[in-house]
Amino acid sequence: MSDSNRLRLSHVREVTLGTTPVTPRMRKARLKGETLRFAPVFVSSEEIRDDRMNSDPIKVNEMNDGPINGELSWPPHGSPFSDWLESLFANTWVNTPYRDNDGVADSVITAMTGTTDVVTCLTGAAFVAGQIAQFSGFATGANNGIFKCTTGHATSPVFLGAGFVTEAAPAAAARIKVVGFQGASGDLVAVADGITSTLLDFTTLGLTVGQWIKIGGTASGDRLATAACNGWARVIAIAAAKLTLDNLPTGWTTDAGTGKTLKVFFGDTLKNGLLTISQTIERGFMDQGVPTYIAQRGMTVDQGVFNFVKEQIATWTLTFAGLTGTQDTTSLDASPDAATTNAIMAAAVNVGRIAENGTIVGGPNFIESVTLTIKNNLRMIGGIRSDGLVGAEDIGKGSFDVTAAMGTYFGSNALMAKLFAGTATNINLRIAKNSQAMIWAVPRLTYTDGQTNATAKNTDTKLPLTGMASLDTLTNAHALLDRLEYFEV
Incomplete structure (x- = not known):
């Protein structure tokens, strides 16, 4: 059996x-x-036999x-x-940009440099300044977390301020995945129908019309002061200085984002x-x-x-x-x-x-x-x-x-x-x-x-x-x- x-x-x-x-x-x-x-699939023969057999x-x-x-x-x-x-x-x-050693150490992500907070990796979709990425599977605990890209690049992006510890040969489980973007202090502002920015160019971040975003992080400094402005919304238009949104959180209103380094999360899309x-x-x-x-x-x-x-x-x-x-x-x-x-x-x-x-x-x-x-x-x-x-x-x-x-x-x-x-x-x-x-x-x-x-x-x-x-x-x-x-x- x-x-x-x-x-x-x-x-x-x-x-x-x-x-x-x-x-x-x-x-x-x-x-x-x-x-x-x-x-x-079988079929039966239609032959006629005088012994009545098949x-x-x-x-x-x-x-x-x-x-x-x-x-x-x-x-x-x-x-x-x-x-x-x-x-x-x-x-x-x-997919948002990612690099993954996928079971083979030092294969795609080949170095983490602590003195400069630079990642060395094989080429692929470029990481962009302003994007935030999740680092996981690295041997050194300090190298795992959510970090903001400060200088974009396909093979040597910089995450200045992350405080990386040097890893010359990142582990087999090492993975970097873009999970959103983050503005400079006070740059991202909630307006009646979306989010505006002066410094961050929304058209560079890999967003698409129809995509969902999650506004606001866990830390108070990463979320808007108005509680109702932190939540889920859908992107309906993308311009350099503005994301136009619908399906806004209940109670959405304006918020200047004063003193906030707002985090906004997004992911992969399929249609x-x-x-x-x-x-x-x-x-x-x-x-x-x-x-x-x-x-x-x-x-x-x-x-x-x-x-x-x-x-x-x-x-x-x-x-x-x-x-x-x-x-x-x-x-x-x-x-x-x-x-x-x-x-x-x-x-x-x-x-x-x-x-x-x-x-x-x-x-x-x-x-x-x-x-x-x-x-x-x-x-x-x-x-x-x-x-x-x-x-x-x-x-x-x-x-x-x-x-x-x-x-x-x-x-x-x-x-x-x-x-x-x-x-x-x-x-x-x-x-x-x-x-x-x-x-x-x-x-x-x-x-x-x-x-x-x-x-x-x-x-x-x-x-x-x-x-x-x-x-x-x-x-x-x-x-x-x-x-x-x-x-x-």
């Missing part, structure tokens, strides 16, 4: 659709179940598809879940695109005397369902469609990288905000559940293969369909009125834990279905609503996802 508790599911991203990279570096995936299908069934194809489901946790870049989200959105993350992003997924049944490994190639995410239900763990189900597969007793990678360990998130407890049309949804129309469904409408393109393999040869993409289903209490006709009027609106949902956050957004949504009934005595009257996304001209998107690797409450 084989025990489900001994399943090892690992993943590697493909460069060419349906082709596993040579000597792949596999990574273990986190999941709570899977019903992936790698199965042959010829052997004939194999004509193989099927590679099916869902994987799991519990929501923050997805580090390069992890299976992060790659699967890219496959679902048919686009790549727009729907046109790419086909595939992976090879391998299942290993590790309790067998000689484990069986099933590898499925060209696996592309067709549909994603994300459930946020009160008093429940936030969950996801991703359904894949793929090209070819194999089963063997030899793994593609006998020692895949360990799975991520970021904390599992729960609805209600970890959901910091659900907003509709820019306003937090509360009484009397409380929300008890939100389900986001994203579908790529993939289709398998088959042919008579000449490579000796069986299965589809290519994948076609249809429309990028996004629906949002909300379970609401029928406390007023505010939401029902929008349903009947066909009024376009939007929703966003923020979930956060351990100073990491994800913000899901449908920037333009029209309710298309909803009905309220008094189903029985002694029950609450509810209004379940379903909405469909359409093109939002501000963000040029149907769905948006932000992930902040670090922010301060």
